[in-house]
Amino acid sequence: MTRDPMPNAFIPGQGALGPVEAAMVDRRQRLLGPAYRLFYETPVHLVRGQGVWLYDPEGNAYLDTYNNVASVGHAHPRVVAAMAEQAATLATHTRYLHDGVLAYAERLLAHFPAPLSHVMFTCTGSEANDLALRLARAATGGTGVIVTHNAYHGVTASVAECSPSLGPGVPLGPHVRAIPAPDARQGDPAALFAAHVQAAIDDLLRHGIRPALLMVDTVFSSDGLFTDPPGFLAPAAAAIRAAGGLFLADEVQPGFGRTGAAMWGFARHGVIPDMVSLGKPMGNGYPVAGLVIRPEVIAEFGSKARYFNTFGGNAVAAATAMAVLSVIEDEGLLQNAARTGAMFRAGLESLARDHEALGDIRAAGLFLAADIVTDGRPDRDRAARLVNALREARILISATGPLGHTLKIRPPLVFTEDNAVLFLDRLATILKRGL
Template identity: 65%
Template sequence: MPNAFVPGQGNLSPEAEAMVERRARVLGPAYRLMYETPLHIVRGEGVFLYDADGRAYLDAYNNVASLGHCHPSVVEAIRDQVGILATNTRYIHDLILDYAERLTATFPDALSQVMFACTGSEANDLAMRIARAFTGGTGIVVTDNAYHGITESVAAFSPSLGPAVDLGPHVRTVPAPELYRGGGADLAARFTADVEAAIADLRRHGIRPAALIVDTLFSSDGVLPDPKGFLAGAVEAIRSAGGVFVADEVQPGFGRTGEAMWGFARHALVPDLVTLGKPMGNGHPVSAVVMRPEVCDEFGRKARYFNTFGGNAVSCAAAMAVLRTIERDGLMENAERVGRHLLEGIRALADHHPCLGDVRGAGLFVGAEFVADRESRIPDRHRASRVVNRMRELGVLISVTGRSHNVLKIRPPLIFTEANADRFNAVMAQALDETR
């Protein structure tokens, strides 16, 4: 894991050292902590997280709390509903229907049905079950550093989990569509050709294609938002091969790009299935698959779907509060306006720091790529890590992404203000000045 705490290193207090040891003893070795010196976070409010000493940290990384930490509308909705009813979807209930109708109304008309789960991993798992039933295939095409979840079947097409997590024999990876490193090539044509080659290789090995799945901002591949529209050819390729296109909107969705509610809209296309997760309940575990009805027909006729907590009344109350708040408070418009201000500020820093080879983004999702020099564009993961950890010391939280772990992943809550962005840019400027 990039930007992870290494036991035995870091400037930990005796109390923190004891907690780290206790954590390892009771939670085992698989968990990881962020930053060279881990944080002991005890409270969150708005755009800030607070440690055990009461120090505030500007959170520009945690997109789970998309409305900010402990948003009053979501807290109230959860508190009220949990005192009335919390049960599964095997009973008729207005709230799940009201929310389903309100959610699907934000999508193109063709995407008119929704199924609920608890996590993005579950949503992607369910989407692939539906895709297999619809297409009769099993083959999956993903980008080469994609992340789509942690269940056994989804981890098998999440190459960013690393070489210790095997990809499935039915999975083919294609290079991420990197405009910065494209050498002037036609990115749309190249990505389409790569997907076509992956489909051909699946068929060569007797595997029928089922799906192309992408995070529409390519978050784990390094935040790759441009050029708009380049996905169209690849989507046509998978459909021509009998497969479906799945848009993973766990990170790009719910207004984050500022231009539209969903990241796929930037490509002027309509997916066959869309998966939702983290920001949907502002931290409450709720997720969904939104789909064309005809894609789910075969699955629905042959297999019943049940999820004890997916779509329960409390989850729907939280999700409804999130959607209402985004619409009522104009947070999509805020993401566009403040995101532009944030992006301009970071690009201004790049004018004075050649280590920033490229700065790119859409709305409140920005990637800043560190390189050894702008001529060679060799990734510089070490400088990126030093900047991340220095910013953490200065009270601003971010992390890194990309195959080389050299891209700052900046995705603050949708309630971020221009003043918050100015503070972020000031701290980043100081970290750039103080690291080498």
């Protein structure tokens, strides 16, 4: 095990932007425009990454407990080697015969239930979800889409209309209905969520819109992380199918072993989706993603249209993604997510018993959420102060949920129990100081 580069003593961050970083912020605003956002009150200037660590120009190490895209750790040597070797040999698309993409497709599909037997490759999760919308419309003849209130499914024009978390500047499409996420604190999540899906179906039909797709992140990460009890998604999937629509499991965030219970978040619910979208964790951040599909779903689309993506599924993407799968399997990262995640959750729950700022703790493997509260009520400002205080302690996380009061913790899958102890120690120190 590589020794943690951060010593045990509490170390504050810079506290204020240096002249180089201040100039970079000004330059960024001038060049990239007003729509881009930076994390933290004092933005972090990063120059390299390794494993669970990110480094600034002075060599200071930051513990990364946020970036799930680097699923098997930043700059994993086996992934980098596979990427470089293939890039030095051949980099071309899927309209030529090449064994790499076929070998990867076979290996990837072996991790899915047998009915999910086709895969189409894209560059991003946004593209995968955009493609899913096209297939659903062709297969069902409908256009209606159901998502949750604070869902995020991507940034193409079609999926941005299905992503309420992007804010009021990106309004939902007239064919989209948003429903509450399945929060077990509100009652039986299986019954409640299915009832909300049915109500959305009924409303679509009242407006002459045929339902096409129920689209959910299977851990509801942007809604605040709702994972328990396992099995609650099955009635909702049955409801949309009874209405002639399809069920899409968005696995961009929970997929590839993140939950610790299985490779895919939907597996915890005993339901087989009609489509499963995958994102850049597939390639440890390399732009490779995909859509796994039941053959009958693509039959209508495939008979009338061709699919082509210049970069999706190219030879370098296939080699990189294959290396990621090998690392997950060979290094036991699914098991690590279960073991380390359980220890991490227990540590957060222990802290919550001593600090009123920590409310409900929710988790599935190495995906954890902690509500930040004051007098038991959601406190967005306090959550922001805590996120920034952790950044000053060189721990990187973010906040999520419709009220912005939920800490979002999803480190690379190589995160260890020692890393979790370090996080908990820093968090305890900050909480004792008060917020």
